[in-house]
Structure formats: C-alpha cells, structure tokens
Amino acid sequence: MAADPARHEIGLTLGRLISQDKSAGGTKFNLDGGNGMQANYGYRLFNGEMVAIYGEVHMLANPQRRITSLNGGLTRDVASLFITPGVRVKFAPKKAVSPYFAVGGGWSVFEHSKLTLAGAPNPAPRSTTGGVFDYGGGVDIKVWRFFGLRGEIRDFYSTSPTYNLASLPGRQHNVVLSGGFTLNFGE
Secondary structure, X not given: OOOOOOOEEEEEEEEEEOOEEEEEXXXXXXXXXXXXXXXXXXXXXXXXXXXXXXXXXXXXEEXXXXXXXXXXXXXXXXXXXXXXXXXXXXXXXXOOEEEEEEEEEEEEEEEEOOEEOOOOEOOOXXXXXXXXXXXXXXXXXXXXXXXXXXXXXXXXXXXXXOOOOOOOOOEEEEEEEEEEEEEEEOO
C-alpha cells in the first residue's frame, strides 16, 4: 500500500500571466503578461484512496504588467496581488503523479503607476481593491519523500484595474501558467 499524502503542503511556483488585448470606446490597448510569483499552503482535510481534499490559501503577486496603446491617457502599468482561500481536490493522492483542481475566492489589489503613457500624472487612484474568484488545475509529481514538482494553470477572475477608460467597467481574467516545487510534511 502506498503512503498517505502529507497533511501539509507548501507550493512555490513562478509563472507568466497571459497578455490581453482589450478595447473600449474606440480605444485599443494591450495589457502585458508579466511574471507571477505564487505561494500556496494546503492542509489535508480528507484522505481517501482515490481523492484527497485540501483547504488552501493561495497568493499570486505580479510586480508589473505594462500597458501599450496609442491613447496616452491610459495608466502606464499595473501591479497586482491576489489572495484566495479555497479548496483543492487531488486525484490519485497516493500515486507518484497526482492531478488536481482548485477553486477559491478572496481579495485583489491593483497598484497603478504614478504616470500615464504620455508621462502626465495619473488621475487614477494609487490602488484599487475588490473581490476575486480563482479556479484552475495542475499536477503534482512526487520526486523524493517531502519534495515534489508542480505545474499548474489558474485564472483569477477579478475586478479590473483603473485604466482611465470610463467605458471599461467590470471584471477581467488573469490567467497564469506556472511551475515550481512543493514541500510536503506531516502525517
């Protein structure tokens, strides 16, 4: 019989957010992808033969996503932070390769640049906060007792940053592809 999965998991991954082309009111712009640094803590709540369920807290930090457009009044760049408690369901938890999916919701914050694309002072607030819903999946690969590899894709569906376009309200997808490692401990 294979060993039970660890009670505690810490995942650290580095990835890339997917860039987005957007338009509103005749203005077109691109929100660059930017790097995404993620940390995840999971606590095993249920352990079965075919499935394990974890409560998790996931965090994604992105230091800069540049904006390009012919409209000089747009925010120059945006940094983002997402913190989302949730649930992760891991399949075949006692095997060397374990796929999973995760879902959660929490808090988002966007920090806007001090300048617009034209170099003028940015009229946008320095930061905006709101809610975020995240979902995604991935695979954990056991390498050695307490060490493993992780590959994942997640979408953080959040409030939008302030781009300085009144005709662009609502929410946006923030999809990140990432890879890294896990530390697993506790019985």
